[in-house]
């Protein structure tokens with residue numbers, strides 16, 4: 530087993546109806562829950578680390594924990610930097626052994642996004658590491674926002690083609706209506722599949738990435754709220770929409786919020802039902818199990834990625 534590139538993984542997934550799950554990791558229990566699920570489902574796997582995760586756990590712990598998980602499960606894993614905000618953090622992760630990095634220049638004007646992405650691509654490729662970039666701004670489709678406003682934030686297909694050609698990036702995160710966190714839609718969930726179709730057509734060989742793709746499982750939202758939490762009205766991307774997205778050129782589906790909700794719901798329940806418990810293993814163990822069960826469900830029923838390893 531080894532840390533591997535996503536190149537081959539994506540070339541298999543791009544014209545298939547499944548997508549690879551990219552799960553955010555922050556500690557041992559999360560890494561164990563996800564990797565055990567991927568092992569049992571025989572699924573391809575990307576573990577991703579944000580700047581916040583690096584700050585929380587310290588970079589060396591996360592890399593060593595992922596190495597331990599590979600040894601334990603015998604899985605090949607892609608280790609990816611999520612939302613790298615500048616060249617320096619991307620370089621650090623390449624130098625630390627990551628096999629994939631994201632440079633998120635989506636907040637910059639188009640030309641500047643090209644410039645910073647190109648710089649990361651040149652460095653990463655010289656070390657055999659692949660790069661994901663982002664074009665467009667993540668935001669839900671609001672009922673009262675008109676098509677013109679949507680055009681201003683969502684990924685423009687023509688620009689996407691120019692961006693990929695000029696940067697040489699390996700995969701592209703696009704904006705079609707998803708957003709980060711637990712409150713993705715105010716009204717009915719909607720994604721711009723017409724736009725996704727056009728992007729898939731104009732850059733047919735570029736693997737596309739869907740950020741903000743948690744489904745915000747009602748089971749965990751209800752459990753959080755029942756046991757003292759306050760997250761009313763949380764709503765994610767419906768499972769059917771993710772399955773549909775995977776049929777286009779979406780190869781990588783990012784999931785963090787669902788991990789947070791599964792873990793928190795499980796811990797809240799345990800504390801309410803066992804107020805005298807104070808052994809961390811007694812609440813982190815069930816939280817790890819909850820993550821594992823949720824990730825297995827996702828791989829099997831949403832990503833359609835069981836046995837695609």
Ligand code: G3H
Pocket residue numbers: 553579580581582611612709785786
């Ligand atoms: O896209 C953001 C991910 O959910 C990571 O979140 O920056 O709080 O670690 P974070």
Ligand code: 13P
Pocket residue numbers: 553611612708709710711739740741742743744783784785786787
């Ligand atoms: P969610 O907040 O929907 O889980 O999205 C995570 C993500 O896109 C990480 O980059």
Ligand code: ZN
Pocket residue numbers: 612709740741783
């Ligand atoms: Zn993201």
